[in-house]
Amino acid sequence: MTTLVKICGLSTPETIAAAVQAGAAYVGLVHFPKSPRHVSVAKAAMLRRDLPESAGVVLLVVDPEPYALAEAIRVIGPRVVQFHGSEPPAVLARTRSEFGVEVWKALGVKDAAALDKAAPYHGAADRLLFDAPASALPGGNGEAFDWNLLRLYRGPTPWGLAGGLTPANVAEAIRLTGAPLVDTSSGVERSPGIKDMDKIAAFCKAARL
Numbered sequence: 001m002t003t004l005v006k007i008c009g010l011s012t013p014e015t016i017a018a019a020v021q022a023g024a025a026y027v028g029l030v031h032f033p034k035s036p037r038h039v040s041v042a043k044a045a046m047l048r049r050d051l052p053e054s055a056g057v058v059l060l061v062v063d064p065e066p067y068a069l070a071e072a073i074r075v076i077g078p079r080v081v082q083f084h085g086s087e088p089p090a091v092l093a094r095t096r097s098e099f100g101v102e103v104w105k106a107l108g109v110k111d112a113a114a115l116d117k118a119a120p121y122h123g124a125a126d127r128l129l130f131d132a133p134a135s136a137l138p139g140g141n142g143e144a145f146d147w148n149l150l151r152l153y154r155g156p157t158p159w160g161l162a163g164g165l166t167p168a169n170v171a172e173a174i175r176l177t178g179a180p181l182v183d184t185s186s187g188v189e190r191s192p193g194i195k196d197m198d199k200i201a202a203f204c205k206a207a208r209l
């Protein structure tokens with residue numbers, strides 16, 4: 001089965017084009033001012049404008065104010081909104097029904113019990129993203145968690161793996177977990193917020209092996 005790839009934290013037309021060209025199904029725009037990858041709503045809309053419909057634009061937010069989220073969705077027009085904070089299932093369900101977007105929920109995985117946090121989101125989220133627990137930032141820290149925890153995971157909601165994935169470890173991560181989607185940000189950067197086109201291509205290639 002083909003593993004879908006999401007490259008997140010993109011902020012230039014060149015690196016977005018590199019991700020699409022390399023076969024990424026999703027490109028992520030981070031709208032969270034504390035992140036080195038933050039893009040304003042206006043910049044995200046500009047980046048989105050030049051993309052073909054086939055590119056799955058994911059708008060990443062962290063505990064957004066309802067008004068600000070509505071405005072961002074209206075102006076940017078993403079296919080997916082990825083919630084990366086402490087948003088409850090009702091926020092996802094409301095966002096999906098009001099705006100007709102897909103909604104994804106990131107969950108930090110510290111131990112096996114952390115997977116129980118997925119249960120309330122079945123039915124509300126279109127995809128769950130299992131990531132390392134929050135540290136300096138709620139995500140995007142380049143830290144992996146113990147992938148063995150997902151070996152036996154069989155939830156009803158489509159899911160993806162994130163956290164510390166790189167061109168060097170993504171094939172092993174897929175082999176161990178069977179993840180249907182892999183998501184990376186730090187692992188394809190030269191420095192925080194600066195994407196590397198060669199690493200993006202290498203990541204997409206490794207995820208296909």
Ligand SMILES: O=C(O)c1ccccc1N[C@@H]1O[C@H](COP(=O)(O)O)[C@@H](O)[C@H]1O
Binds near residue numbers: 060187
């Ligand atoms: O990328 C960020 O700056 C970010 C900020 C706040 C929440 C999430 C963020 N990124 C997402 O975190 C995971 C893992 O990232 P990494 O590969 O470990 O750097 C991924 O979903 C990013 O999209």
